[in-house]
Each structure stands twice: as structure tokens, then as C-alpha cells.
Amino acid sequence: MTAPVVSVENVSKRFGAVQALRDVSIAFNAGEITALIGENGAGKSTLMRVLEGEHRPDTGRVLVDGHPVQLTSPRAAHGSGIRVIHQEPEIIPELTVAENIFIGDIRARGGIFLDRADLERRSLELLGTFGVVDVLSPGQRCHGLSPALRQLIEIMRALRPGARLLAFDEPTSSLTEDEAQRLFRVIRRLKADGVAVIYISHRLREIIELADRCVVMRDGSRVADEPIAALDEQRMVRLMVGRPVSDLFNRRERALGPVRLALEDVTTRRVEGISFEVRAGEIVGLGGLVGAGRTEVARAIVGLDPLLSGKMTVGGQPYKPREPADAVAAGIGLVPEDRKQEALLLMQAVRDNVSLVVPDKVSRYGFFSRRRERALVARHVAELRVKTPSIEQAVGKLSGGNQQKVVFARWQARGPAVLILDEPTRGIDVGAKAEIYRLIESLADQGLAILLISSEMPELLGLADRVLVMQSGRISGELPWQEASEEAVLALAMRSGKETIERKVS
Amino acid sequence: MTDTVTATRERAPASLFGRIGAQNISLLIALVVLLAIFGALRPDVFFTPRNLINIGLAVTILGILAMAQTVVIVSGGLDISVGSIVGLSTMVLAVVAQETGSIPAGILAGLLAGLVAGAVNGLIIVYGPVNAVIATLGTMSAFRGLAYLMNNGNSIPITGDSLRALGIGTLFGLPFAIWLLIAAMAAFIVFTRETVVGRNIYALGGNPTVARLAGIPIRRYQISIYAMSGFAAAVAGLVLASRTMSGQPASGSQGLELEAITAAILGGCALQGGKGTIVGAMLGVLIIGVLNNGMILTSVPTFYQLLAKGALLILAVIVQERQRARSGE
Secondary structure: OOOOOEEEEEEEEEEOOEEEEEEEEEEEOOOOEEEEEOOOOOOHHHHHHHHHOOOOOOEEEEEEOOEEEOOOOHHHHHHOOEEEEOOOOOOOOOOEHHHHHHOOOOOEEOOOEEOHHHHHHHHHHHHHHHOOOOOOOOOOEOOOOOHHHHHHHHHHHHOOOOOOEEEEEOOOOOOOHHHHHHHHHHHHHHHHOOOEEEEEOOOHHHHHHHOOEEEEEEOOEEEEEEEHHHOOHHHHHHHHHOOOOOOOOOOOOOOOOOEEEEEEEEEOOOOOOEEEEEEOOOEEEEEEOOOOOHHHHHHHHOOOOOOOEEEEEEOOEEEOOOOHHHHHHHOEEEEOOOHHHHHOOOOOEHHHHHHOOOHHHOEEOOEEOHHHHHHHHHHHHHHOOOOOOOOOOEHHHOOHHHHHHHHHHHHHHHOOOEEEEEOOOOOOOHHHHHHHHHHHHHHHHOOOEEEEEOOOHHHHHHHOOEEEEEEOOEEEEEEEOOOOOHHHHHHHHOOOOOOOOOOOOO | OHHHHHHHHHHHHHHHHHHHHHHHHHHHHHHHHHHHHHHHHOOOOOOOHHHHHHHHHHHHHHHHHHHHHHHHHHOOOOOOOHHHHHHHHHHHHHHHHHHHOOHHHHHHHHHHHHHHHHHHHHHHHHHOOOOHHHHHHHHHHHHHHHHHHOOOOOOEEOOOHHHHHHHHOEEOOEEHHHHHHHHHHHHHHHHHHHEHHHHHHHHHHHOHHHHHHOOOOHHHHHHHHHHHHHHHHHHHHHHHHHHHOEEOOOOOOOOHHHHHHHHHHHOOOOOOOOOOOHHHHHHHHHHHHHHHHHHHHOOOOHHHHHHHHHHHHHHHHHHHHHHHHHHHO
């Protein structure tokens, strides 16, 4: 048998008191898809950074084609054919699609002039391979592209000649099922071409569908390395958390209260004729492909996008938000899609982040009462079991799951009547996900009206009492939970049968 | 190596305060060094009470501007029109005092002019929308032009004992202006640290999207912040007018924006917004005040003084960026 393309042998890495990697040995073979799973902090990212040449292992070595190599810099790793595609694509908005794909490898005519024809030819070839010629054109600027499309560009960039090992770090967290399937086809083609693929994901079903082999990490150690056929979801979760996890969702009947939020024929620049109601104690799911207009419905409700026509009521009262401040005042809370950019002040303390929406509860005549503030924040932080050394800790230093809990704690402190959750578990590990699900269920039990936007089917189907499916800015259908299956939701999301990635123009 | 990392980790919750403290301490050291140098060069005059009061007087105008600038920078903006607003407000004060024969009316009009000028900045920035640097660069020229227009480019003398008393009067041995600075400093410290609005300004500068989604009316905030900055400039203008007993379209107020911004950044303001303190800015102001005073006493030619001030601003930004890069990791 030939030597693996890349292998790590007895690699350990320590950061201060934290043993990030503990004697890890894994071989990545040509033409094999190796899934890498584990909770956040299990060591997956550190391992990727070692492979990328960002970190050097304290002990152990990395081999390429059976020969030890020194990956001293990202450049060296790149030269060895190792490419990592990160979760957050780095795209230069003012450059064109073609330029972004071939940046660093743009050929010049006569050594000086940009060879546009060559660039266009090469990128059309790639776009064709990915089957996205109809949604991306080489000369289009990347400004305003959806996360899914940005990621595709990053993947195409990594696929430039010489790639021997390609690692995907949670590539599907911002993709819909449909877009994910497109990605899987690409990955399978890579496999057929003999590339070694590492696939990191929290979505276990994807892994079962895609991978040949699965490596499980926990607390910096490799705890399992098995062919995928030997594993099922439950066993994978058990290996990751080191203990059995009960079912992620417990559906139970809730008594529905009065209508808290109603939209009637709401039309903005991006959505059309949206009508629905959310009752107290109800979780209404909003499904559909990325770009179908789900986030835009949320934007309309919180006053970010002005209404062109239609009306809304909150608690039966007419509601015309002009600013998000109006939404907060009316008792609507939003947990936005992009936690780091839209929800949290990463440099500031947990305390500041929680009290941001409750100044009235922690101040008198405009002056803060630090005692009251600390008490209120500490109570909500404890209630949600946010793992933080103190409420003075900078939020940016917490894990994704704990950051999201801080966002929830913020709205708990406010006590809204309506809560809009936009992709509430994006980039969160399994253990924390389960906690967030418990939390969402208990909020509904307490009588909150919840609008849940999610691209994760199990989440949508497991939590929502009924699912509204959107397509091209409209609601294309509604399914009570008993009838909501993945197939039914997808059928409504792609009713015209045409498989498209929506082009998002902002 | 391992020990250092562990120690930092354990200290993490207090690190923000630790950093601010460290920065202020290094500013204090810089100040002491400057005092020592100039004290050694001019032992005869530098430490005389008279000279120290001179420094105090010289920094009142700059101090008020730098504190307001700190709030603007923390909110994620920048106001480079403040020097021009100082000049404009002294001219309005002089004209109105002359026309009505009433110093209080003049003062009121001057302050109002500053408030309006600042609000104009805010409106342009919010509703243009125009980048704050460009907007205030434009109004820096426009307001200066307006100040010149008010009397064909000439200054206007002001007569009136009440204004003179404001300029030369003292309380417990200290000039009124210094008391004004102390009061302003107390107000700004309380405002930025203890009030909801102050805290929200840090949120606004830290990430405007987050602030907006959290229900902070960010447009109203921005307009008010620039109006406040304009008003502070007018207060500084009042101090200037009371000292020169005249409306001055340019003299005494040119280049103040540079010094105010330098002081704020020396004091730890991040140009990206969300970070900065009043105490730090005031330490920056003292450093600039001592530097100015010392350079005059040691007969450094004006041109070199300009060179030094420009270099100081750039140096302050470089230090700031280095720190940011370090703490960002």
C-alpha cells in the first residue's frame, strides 16, 4: 500500500495550561474522505492549524508522502499541497469572481497587463465544473454575494493546481441542504481525482452520507478512527461527548395563547405578500433555501427594511417599526444570524453585552447602578448556565455556544413577547446545541411566541410546531409538524423544480 | 513561557482594566520625563507657579476639545472641524455682543452657534450619509470661511468687564478657566462611565449593527454627539474670547483639531471606535501642553514645533495599532 498523502504522527501541542493536542496520529489517504468530528475545543482547529503551517507541534511530526516535512509557514504548507477552507470565507468584495478565485495567480500579458481573457477562460472552466455558470459570472464583483456563493469561491480558489489534501472546516454551516448537496458532488469528484479530503462538520448525517472514515476527537486526543460503516449518529455523539446523549428534541404539546405577532400581506424590497401569525407558546419555523427571503422577513419585523405595503400587529396593536429600537420597545427580540457581526460586542464584557437592551432595568435617571446591573446579569447568566470565568470576561473569548447563550441571556433579561431566532445554532457544537434546544423549548413553554429561521432540517422539524416554507421572497407553503418532513419542506422550497442558488443583491 | 501564558489566562477578566491602567501609567511616565527635561533645561522659569498656571490655562481649551473628541472617537467617528468652530463661535460672540451691547447675549449666541455647527456636522454625516472625516473636513473649511466672512477676515475687539472678569478672574488662586476644565472633566468622566447614554456610545463605536439591533437609536446618538462636540468647541471659544477680549476668526484656534485628536489617541482612543477614556485623553492633553510650553521656553522655532506635533500624532497612532495587533491575537 502506498504511503498516505499526509499523516500526522504523535503530534502534541500545548497552549499554556491547555493541552490542545495529545499524541495525535492520523493518516489521510489519497481518494479518501476522512471526517473529523468533536465538540468545540476538542482540538480539530488546532490540528488544522498545524497542517496549515500556522502552529508548529511541540512534539511529533507531519509527513507528506511518507517523508517528514517542516510546515513552518502557511506558504510551506501550501507548497506541500495542503489547503484548508475556513468557515468564514475571505473574499475581497471589490474584486471580481474571477480575480478572487485566481488571486495570487493572475497571469499577465507581456509581463504587465492583466490577461482578462485568460482569467475568464480559466474561471468559466471552474464555474462549469461546479455547475454554477448560471449564477456566477467571472466578471461579477463579489460585493453582496451570499455566504454560500462566497464559500464556493473560496473552494475554487483552494482547488488550484497542486492541491493534494483539502480540508473543509464546517463548510455547510451557512449552506442550505440543496447547496450542501452541490458541495458534496464536488467533494466526491475530488475524491475520484485522488485528493485526500478532510471534512469537519457538526452535521452528523452529512458525514454518514459523505465520508469514508471518521476520526473522533475529544479533549485534544483522537478517541476513535473507524470506517463510517461501523458508526451511526448516536454512537458518534457518544464518542464526541464521552457520554450518551438523550434525544435532542422532546416534542410536547403546548397550550397556545393569543396571537402575539401577525403579519398581513407584508411586502418589502426583498419579500412579497408575507402573511402569518405567531401565538404565545408557539414555535413557528421558517424554512427554505439561503436567499429565499427568510432573514429578510426578520429584517422587516424588526424595522431594518421598510414596509412597502401590508401591516403588522404585535399583541393585537398596530405596529409600524421604523428602527430596531421600535421593535425592542414593542417587545420583539432578535437573535441574529451572524452572532459575531450583529449580536455581540466581542471586545466587551459579558455584563455589557447582556445589559445592552435593559438600560431601564439597571439605571436610575440615566445613571447606572452597577450593583443592580451585576445582580441582573449574574442571574441570567447563571440561569442559562453560560460557562464564563466571570461576567467581566470579554465575550469574544467564550466558545460559540456560550456566546450564543449570552445573546439569549440578553433577551431573557429584556423579557420580550416575541423572539426571532435566525440560525440559532450555527457553528455550535453538539452538546451546546442540545442546551440551546432545551432553552428554546422552555421559552416557548413560558409563553413566548417564537419565529425560528433555520437551514438545519432536523432543528426546524424537531422544534417547530409548524413550518412555513419560503421561496424567492414568498411563502410557498405551510406544514404542520406532523406533516413536515425534509422532503415536504424541500419540495415547497424548490416548488418550480428549478435548482438555483439565489443571487443576493444588497 | 508556560508560566506567563498561564498567568495571563488567569488574569483575563481584569485584563481590560489592567491594560487601561498600563497605558495611563506609561503616559504618566512620559509626562514626568518631559517635565524633568524642560525643568532641567529652564530651571529658572519652568517650575514657577506662574508658568505652571500658564500651562494650565493653555490646556483648558485643548482639554475641553480633547474630551469631546474622545467621545466622538469612541462612537466611531472623528470631528476635525472643532478648531474652526472655536473660531466661528468667538466671532459670533463678538458680533452679537457688539450689536446688542450685552456680553451674556453674546456668550449665549456663541454657544448656540457651536451647537448648531456641530448638529450640522451630525446631520451631514447621518443623512448624507457622508464619512465623518470627509464631512468634517468640508465643514472645517466652511466654518472657517464663515468666521472670516463675519468681519472681512478681521478680528473684532470685545469690550465688557464681565467677559474680562471671566478671562482673568480667579477662585482660590486658580483662574476660572482651570475650574471650568476641572468641572468639564468631572462631567465627562461621569458621563462616559456612569450613564446609560455614555455606555451606549461605547457599544455604538464597538459595533454599530449590534447597537442598532439592540434598540439604540444610533442616528439620534450620532447627531447628538457631533452637536455636543460643536458645543464643547464653543465653550473652548468662550475661554479663548475671554482671554483675548476679541473675536478671532483664525488666530488661537488653528490646528486645535490636530492637537485634540492627538491627545485623544495618546490617551488610548482606538480610531475604530469603542475604546478610549477621558482620563487618558487628559493625560494626553497635559503631555501636549507641557511639550508646547517647554518648546516655547527653550526657544524651539515654531516650524519645528509643528513638525514635532505632527510626528507625535503619527507616533501615537502607530503605538495604538501595535497594541491593537497584540491584544487582537
